[in-house]
Amino acid sequence: MSARDIILQRLRNRTGGDLVAPASDFSVLERPDWSTEERIERFEKIIESVHGEVHRCTRDNWIDHVAEVLSARKARNLLIPSQHQIGQDLRAHAERDDLPNLLIYDEPIESWQPALFNDVDAGITSTRGGIAETGSLILWPTADEPRLMSLVPPIHIAVLEASQIYTTLYEALDAQNWKAGMPTNALLISGPSKTADIEQTLAYGVHGPKELIVLIIE
Amino acid sequence: MSATTPHPHIDVKEFHPRAHEALHNPQIRQNFRKAMDGLMSKRKAAFEGWDLETLRELGANVRLRALANLPDLLEQLEQKLTENGIKVHWALDGDEACRIVRDICVAREAKSVIKGKSMVSEEMELNHFLEGEGIEALESDLGEYIVQLANETPSHIIMPAIHKNTGEISELMHEKTGTDLSHDVEYLTAAARQQLREKFMNADVGVSGVNFAVAETGTLCLVENEGNGRMTTTVPPCHIAVTGIEKVVPNLADVSALLALLTRSATGQHITTYFNMISSPRKADELDGPEEVHLVLVDNGRSVIYQDDELLDTLRCIRCGACMNHCPVYTRVGGHTYGTTYPGPIGKILMPHLIGLDEGRHLPSASSLCGACGEVCPVKIPIPDLLVRLRRESVDGDKLHPAKVRGHGAKRTPLEAAIWKFWSWMHSRPGIYRTGTRFASRFRKLQPARAGAWTDFRTAPKLAGKTLHQQLRERGK
Numbered sequence: 001m002s003a004r005d006i007i008l009q010r011l012r013n014r015t016g017g018d019l020v021a022p023a024s025d026f027s028v029l030e031r032p033d034w035s036t037e038e039r040i041e042r043f044e045k046i047i048e049s050v051h052g053e054v055h056r057c058t059r060d061n062w063i064d065h066v067a068e069v070l071s072a073r074k075a076r077n078l079l080i081p082s083q084h085q086i087g088q089d090l091r092a093h094a095e096r097d098d099l100p101n102l103l104i105y106d107e108p109i110e111s112w113q114p115a116l117f118n119d120v121d122a123g124i125t126s127t128r129g130g131i132a133e134t135g136s137l138i139l140w141p142t143a144d145e146p147r148l149m150s151l152v153p154p155i156h157i158a159v160l161e162a163s164q165i166y167t168t169l170y171e172a173l174d175a176q177n178w179k180a181g182m183p184t185n186a187l188l189i190s191g192p193s194k195t196a197d198i199e200q201t202l203a204y205g206v207h208g209p210k211e212l213i214v215l216i217i218e
Numbered sequence: 219m220s221a222t223t224p225h226p227h228i229d230v231k232e233f234h235p236r237a238h239e240a241l242h243n244p245q246i247r248q249n250f251r252k253a254m255d256g257l258m259s260k261r262k263a264a265f266e267g268w269d270l271e272t273l274r275e276l277g278a279n280v281r282l283r284a285l286a287n288l289p290d291l292l293e294q295l296e297q298k299l300t301e302n303g304i305k306v307h308w309a310l311d312g313d314e315a316c317r318i319v320r321d322i323c324v325a326r327e328a329k330s331v332i333k334g335k336s337m338v339s340e341e342m343e344l345n346h347f348l349e350g351e352g353i354e355a356l357e358s359d360l361g362e363y364i365v366q367l368a369n370e371t372p373s374h375i376i377m378p379a380i381h382k383n384t385g386e387i388s389e390l391m392h393e394k395t396g397t398d399l400s401h402d403v404e405y406l407t408a409a410a411r412q413q414l415r416e417k418f419m420n421a422d423v424g425v426s427g428v429n430f431a432v433a434e435t436g437t438l439c440l441v442e443n444e445g446n447g448r449m450t451t452t453v454p455p456c457h458i459a460v461t462g463i464e465k466v467v468p469n470l471a472d473v474s475a476l477l478a479l480l481t482r483s484a485t486g487q488h489i490t491t492y493f494n495m496i497s498s499p500r501k502a503d504e505l506d507g508p509e510e511v512h513l514v515l516v517d518n519g520r521s522v523i524y525q526d527d528e529l530l531d532t533l534r535c536i537r538c539g540a541c542m543n544h545c546p547v548y549t550r551v552g553g554h555t556y557g558t559t560y561p562g563p564i565g566k567i568l569m570p571h572l573i574g575l576d577e578g579r580h581l582p583s584a585s586s587l588c589g590a591c592g593e594v595c596p597v598k599i600p601i602p603d604l605l606v607r608l609r610r611e612s613v614d615g616d617k618l619h620p621a622k623v624r625g626h627g628a629k630r631t632p633l634e635a636a637i638w639k640f641w642s643w644m645h646s647r648p649g650i651y652r653t654g655t656r657f658a659s660r661f662r663k664l665q666p667a668r669a670g671a672w673t674d675f676r677t678a679p680k681l682a683g684k685t686l687h688q689q690l691r692e693r694g695k
């Protein structure tokens with residue numbers, strides 16, 4: 001008999017008999033019904049408490065924030081999506097002096113891995129929403145915005161629509177009907193990469209980005 | 219069932235000498251005390267504003283519901299994962315799980331493996347095994363990396379290198395990797411980042427653990443702060459996840475409940491930096507991610523624990539480590555003293571199931587039974603009750619509760635057994651009891667001042683001058 005069959009058989013023929021479990025009441029996860037403004041405030045507060053940065057922008061001025069953030073950090077280049085509106089808008093402003101060189105992730109990683117790991121200063125991605133209660137961004141990487149865009153460069157800029165901030169994960173899962181089909185990789189990102197493994201002292205950017213900058217578009 | 223082999227350089231049975239050593243090591247005591255105090259207060263703050271009791275109740279019920287349907291859920295998970303393109307393997311014990319990992323590596327001609335944090339792989343002693351097969355296995359979680367450089371095992375399930383302070387880590391990294399001697403944590407972290415980035419790029423296979431496996435969607439969830447888990451599961455061309463069979467939950471909604479409890483209980487964070495959910499290998503149009511994803515489902519004694527209504531509660535554990543952080547014994551002796559993969563309260567109940575009471579006979583008594591572990595456990599595992607049960611079984615149980623755990627009776631000594639036998643004989647005979655107690659209080663001066671190890675740090679209790687019966691009679695009652 002295979003390991004699989006032995007394990008399943010043992011579990012099915014439990015000597016203790018059938019197990020019954022009490023029903024689960026999820027209402028404790030339903031948090032107060034915050035307004036959009038309350039959600040933004042909570043999101044901002046939590047992200048800042050874990051060393052992230054939040055900029056409240058409009059659809060007209062968010063590129064100014066990108067330029068400001070990156071020139072302050074002397075970033076030489078920025079990895080952008082090629083199809084997504086964010087990428088298109090940035091490319092339309094490619095001539096601006098205060099924007100760094102724009103790069104596109106349009107080849108399989110195998111062909112340019114060392115360049116991504118060593119030469120890219122920042123990446124910008126869209127998000128599928130945010131979670132106010134925990135200060136989390138929801139990302140579903142795609143062919144246009146691959147997984148490593150938000151992980152490898154030292155600075156990650158994420159664009160979040162204010163109208164897509166949910167109160168809790170429980171609410172977001174339901175509202176976006178995740179169970180209907182999950183992508184290859186879904187992510188919650190709630191701050192820059194960090195560790196406290198050396199004597200409980202926080203250090204940022206241990207493997208992923210050292211900085212997380214969220215642009216909330218209102 | 220084959221038991222987990224004890225770790226090559228730690229003997230589980232040597233609990234007492236190691237505890238003694240740890241208690242006399244001020245550095246160890248200070249490192250743990252400081253860390254645990256911080257973790258306890260952070261946990262408390264993180265639950266502020268929550269109806270914690272109701273949330274724990276939900277966590278316990280979610281886990282119970284998953285366990286009640288375990289075989290069906292495992293089949294559903296396998297089916298969903300397979301539909302999604304993830305290959306599922308089953309292993310009866312740690313050795314079989316190691317062989318499965320090796321075979322995947324061999325098929326890919328893999329020479330190097332990069333690993334995310336995984337307690338099951340510690341249970342399997344995967345690194346040790348792969349090394350023997352000529353495959354390099356490198357830990358990428360900073361704490362695990364440090365512990366591996368030191369050729370040690372983790373001393374905590376969440377913070378593996380918690381027993382070391384900055385100075386010790388600096389010296390270790392200097393010696394093993396050539397970094398400068400420095401107390402600058404940022405510098406040390408940046409150096410490790412550089413060293414590990416090279417490894418991520420060159421590794422043939424990434425191995426990770428799993429925090430929750432969702433049957434409804436065929437999704438593997440990973441909780442982490444560093445991003446090494448994301449690297450491990452994205453950069454190498456092949457990803458192998460390993461998990462105990464108990465980690466499956468029916469729905470995504472269940473995950474939202476457990477995640478809320480897990481991160482707050484573990485480190486006092488509302489959530490960790492990354493929550494990674496993997497449901498398939500790289501698709502045709504995608505530009506990164508592994509070509510192959512495997513899941514190894516490891517039993518290693520779990521299906522045996524599953525047979526018993528009480529022991530089963532152990533399988534609810536979500537590995538948050540809160541019971542360790544709050545345990546007065548763990549805080550004083552540290553994780554290595556236990557000599558087991560899982561230390562602290564959860565280790566004291568889980569390990570005797572896995573390795574038997576003959577190996578782990580000291581574990582259930584390494585507790586003050588203060589009850590803190592049971593009180594903080596986010597999924598309400600009655601750890602103190604299980605400790606009492608295992609203590610009973612370690613001396614072979616009683617008529618009402620016949621022993622079941624392997625190796626029961628290992629702690630039974632003829633002298634102790636005889637004393638208790640005499641005790642119960644005397645207590646069921648009023649005449650003899652009266653004479654006995656009167657006799658004992660009359661000659662109380664002869665009572666020895668010491669009672670073995672028990673009086674090393676305590677004063678021995680003294681018999682009263684008069685028995686209770688005498689005192690009551692004198693008061694005319």
Ligand code: SF4
Nearest residue numbers: 535536538539541595
């Ligand atoms: S037994 Fe409870 S407190 Fe201890 S690690 Fe498991 S879930 Fe956490």
